[in-house]
Amino acid sequence: MQRLPAGAAAASPPKGQADRSKMTPGARAWNLMFEILRASKPFMETVAGEFDLTPQQLYALRNLSTERAVTMSEFATLLGCDASNVTAVADRLEARGLCERRSAASDRRVKALVLTPAGIELYGRVAERMQQPPPAIDNLSVADQNELGDLLERALNSL
């Protein structure tokens, strides 16, 4: 292992992140969005932890409906991961008593997830807690939050 000159670590700017002044407008917006997400990670972990869930489990719970069953393959699509994966995700939620598998009468290969009463109750508490956004968003004025929402809605609807 080579040596580093003494004091070399303090020679340049304090952060190692990318220089946004050289980016295209789209790349700049994307980079900022990504950095806000990274900065909000502790917030997300804290919120999920309040319900004794991991961030992924909280997201999974939010993707189960209170009104209809979600098949395993639909669940995989909603979560954006492989079908082999959602088995374990569903297992962990089921072990917590938040949802259960039901087999479909029309096709006995299909299994669907429905929230249990405990799952519905937790879903509601989570939804209420999610009214509070992380600091980066919360610090904006309501006018800015609305404008941001409009722009992001346009972006999401363009897909």
Add this chain to the structure above:
Amino acid sequence: MQRLPAGAAAASPPKGQADRSKMTPGARAWNLMFEILRASKPFMETVAGEFDLTPQQLYALRNLSTERAVTMSEFATLLGCDASNVTAVADRLEARGLCERRSAASDRRVKALVLTPAGIELYGRVAERMQQPPPAIDNLSVADQNELGDLLERALNSL
């Protein structure tokens, strides 16, 4: 396992996601930002895969400077994870020949990461590739991208 009535899965709206019409402006903006990130996951995996990296490894590479060494503890802060974790992250980048550890002359406990020539070369190619944002952002007009960037910059700078 209980039975699900035939056809029940088609009774309600097609998606299981949260209803944004009942959210506060901040919660709505946050939810939309999060959904755009989820939708952009395949894009991020594809881009990282083009360089034979995982998304996390690509982000780690982007947080190494081309101009100064980054200590392991700084690296942990930049990546937002525990110090015990960055050892393995650095190991994998080092195994790829992208960076190497140097011991600081001033304090021999400290180890810092510097990019190798191969790491600097890949860093540059990654930075160029990152000029292309994911579809959700790319589909916006340049005016919208700039406005979005300004709002997000305000949000990030508020932290």
Add this chain to the structure above:
DNA sequence: TATTGTTATACTCTATAACTATA
């Protein structure tokens, strides 16, 4: 034969706690 979901397997990412070597 094709499809739905599961299991087996393996790797990345993550944290906690114990450890080494410096300071």
Add this chain to the structure above:
DNA sequence: TATAGTTATAGAGTATAACAATA
């Protein structure tokens, strides 16, 4: 004693491939 980094360990999340049950 305290700090920087590592190692040991464990668990969540992820994908690929092989498998069972059903269609």
